[in-house]
Amino acid sequence: MAGAVAGTAADSVLFPLDTIKTRLQSQGGFALAGGFRKIYSGMLSSFVGSAPNAALFFVTYEAIKRLMYTTSSNNHQDYQHQNNQQLQSSYIYMTAATCGEISACTIRVPTEVIKQRMQINQFSTTYNALSSILRTEGILGLYRGFLPTVAREIPFTCIQFPMYEYLKYKYSQHHGNRIVQPFEASMMGSIAGGIAAAITTPLDVCKTRIILSTKSSETGTRPYTDIVQTMKRIISEEGPKKLFAGIGPRVMWISLGGTIFFGVYEKGLKTFNELQLLER
Template sequence: MGVRKSAVKSRTAVAPLERMKILLQVQNHHNIKYNGTIQGLKYIWRSEGFRGLFKGNGTNCARIVPNSAVKFFSYEQASRIILRFYRQQTGNEDAQLTPLLRLGAGACAGIIAMSATYPMDMVRGRITVQTNSSPYQYKGMVDALSTVLREEGFRALYKGWLPSVIGVVPYVGLNFAVYESLKDWLIKTRPFGLVEDTDLSVTTRLACGAAAGTVGQTVAYPLDVIRRRMQMVGWNHASSVVTGGGGGKVEVQYTGMVDAFRKTVRNEGFGALYKGLVPNSVKVVPSIAIAFVTYEVVKDVLGVEMRISD
């Protein structure tokens, strides 16, 4: 219960940045309303008020708890299976996971968790993009899910799933791999006197988590932009932020992931693939660092001996 409350509070604290990121990712390049993080937050405050900063946060909080639970559980199980197979193949019962194997375990965990909660993420994106000028307002997660099912069919709940899966591999995989590899390197080399024994300090582990978050989200970010844009395709009541007009069908239609990449780069340039990276970095890097450290601390408190690196 405490972990769930902590996750909800942390997500709520950065909700304005999360909404700003998504709005920057999907806004129509012919109708620019948000020119940056600060200007965009001020615009939302003026046009939608305080509540506008937190639009979509309820759905995000409902999604993040099962997503995190499934992700960490899946990582533990995938790590055990991969390690067992690796030891059998090498004949070394003392062998440990290599960075590449950790990357694979992390990727498996990310794909499973993302797929299990993807419909919630899809409607969360649409609720987040809604503005006061949208012709139809989703009343919440349940209303959004039922409306999408009724108007667009079940498959619509998984629009953008493919780039999400592809993005999860470097994102979650690199998060786990970089975090664990950095910890191992610090313990073995003890550079600059930062590590005195095999038990890293909370500050050092936070730094490892921050580095992991930076690498993972930078590599995978273009796929996140494409995912969000594909989620908006076919939305009959799209926000004017997306359409560039007063609602209606999304102006740019994508036939698939490759087509979305091609049209985005052709129409807006390569930099469009990193729209919203600044607010995303501000919230993601520290949150990933805290998530890893909290996970390990809780396991220590509960007396669970096996760590992620095992």
Template sequence: MQSLRDLGVNISEEQAEKILRRIRRGHIWAPIMYMDKNGTMTIDWNEWRDYHLLHPADNIPEIILYWKHSSIFDVGESLMVPDEFTAEEKKMGMLWRHLVAGGGAGAVSRTCTAPLDRLKVLMQVHSSKSNSMRIAGGFAQMIREGGTRSLWRGNGINVLKIAPESAIKFVAYEQIKRLIGSNQETLGITERLVAGSLAGAIAQSSIYPMEVLKTRLALRKTGQYSGIQDCAKHIFQREGVAAFYKGYIPNMLGIIPYAGIDLAVYETLKNSWLQHYATDSADPGVFVLLACGTTSSTCGQLASYPLALVRTRMQAQASLGGGPQMSMTGLFRHIIRTEGPIGLYRGLAPNFMKVIPSVSISYVVYEYLKITLGVQSK
């Protein structure tokens, strides 16, 4: 009060206490930070330095919690390594609130980008050297064949599988962490990769028939099926139970490069940002989070895309009619022989076109739902 009075500013004792007990403003889940840490109502050099130079990066647990729970992105592949939660957060119900927020964000982002997703499937299955499908031509063909509503074919099952897949993945991840025998609250990057990949494989195995249904519904002609149940019935009657697991092997193999590269790139970008720019704030901001999530997801998809293409073609084989039923290795050889390596990347353009809008929509909806559900770091 005396120092400010010497500068010509008169404040009351109550105002002085508010200054000394400044609360950090910003995100709704931001930690409360006191300049006067020891409650003596005086500020020494260490307290002044920590507050103004290190604030809020001196609180390492809060930085970790922010990074752990502010970067869930859904680009329609749903193979990200699951998040980790402390015992205290689980008791408070944070895990299930995050799952609901993530599921809602995924549903909205997938619905908004569904036309690009369907175009990707059509290009993966039908595009070739002799039948080169372009983006504009693909959209025109879909609208001509089935009207504007046809752009969203297969989206219903794509949204429905979010909840069971996410729940199974989180439960499996927790169990695998215990089996690994780690006593730490947070796993290292190698352990996370192993546990996350295995959890992703278990979740994908559980809901894989829904993946096949999604592909068949996206490829269907107008009036071919009346809905999800009718499509499942037709596949079962004509092809048997085995048809629901076509493309299963390339799908499982694709989890490892996707999850591994996604996690490795994200961790590298995250650590680089924290080391170089976290001296002023632990809040990375929207653009940093979008850049990290978009870049890591794009790299993961690029590495696993040939396997995803082969999986989709295997899922669609019986519906094409008259064509040979090839194995995974047979399809790889056939594509490279007839189309060259570029044939393994058919549909890549619409797939990448949907990444940025999907990540952006997912982030905005996720943050809004987290606030609505009262999700806080502490």
């Protein structure tokens, strides 16, 4: 529940920044993709997918994290030492976040395909986008860019979540091991998200190109296929600078999104825990 509310809140509030980022990364460029016009195109698809996507991520993330902590604490005597504990914790956070992202992408990718194609005005309505993709590309068309999306999300989340958890741990330790409050966690989520977003922008550009690419490209050029081919092609045709297209809106979007996402998530957890205690 907390993850679902957090995902919906973050994606809804910051949708225009996501649209601007997508248009900057498109092959035709920002102006040709629509500029500042209709910046809420594709929001319905994003809104529908946000709640189950974020919920599935956090259910998987928390379950794997708790399972691995239980297993690790029973196995290693060295785990009690602080250095080994921090190293073990980072590995646990990265593994749990990776599993969470892979599971969430089963929902995220179809909504991303529809959303991003609407953001560059390929389609005017969600129904038209869905029916056209199914008719021309089949059900697999909705999962176009699945592997590139996973390939982007894994390094992103392996940077973001260990950093987020580490900042929370150090902040709590600095303040006498007290519980980190939701508004404090939101700031740490913002920092971790912004850094991860900047580092993984080239992967995001490649993912966007692959998702927006169709079998019959309007520009008459061959479609983008995999990340390596796409990255090489962008560098050769447009220069390496293009791999960082949209980095400003992306970092801003994910930093602000991290503030909302982690703040709402932690607040949701706190509220639900308090309600459970009252029921008891």
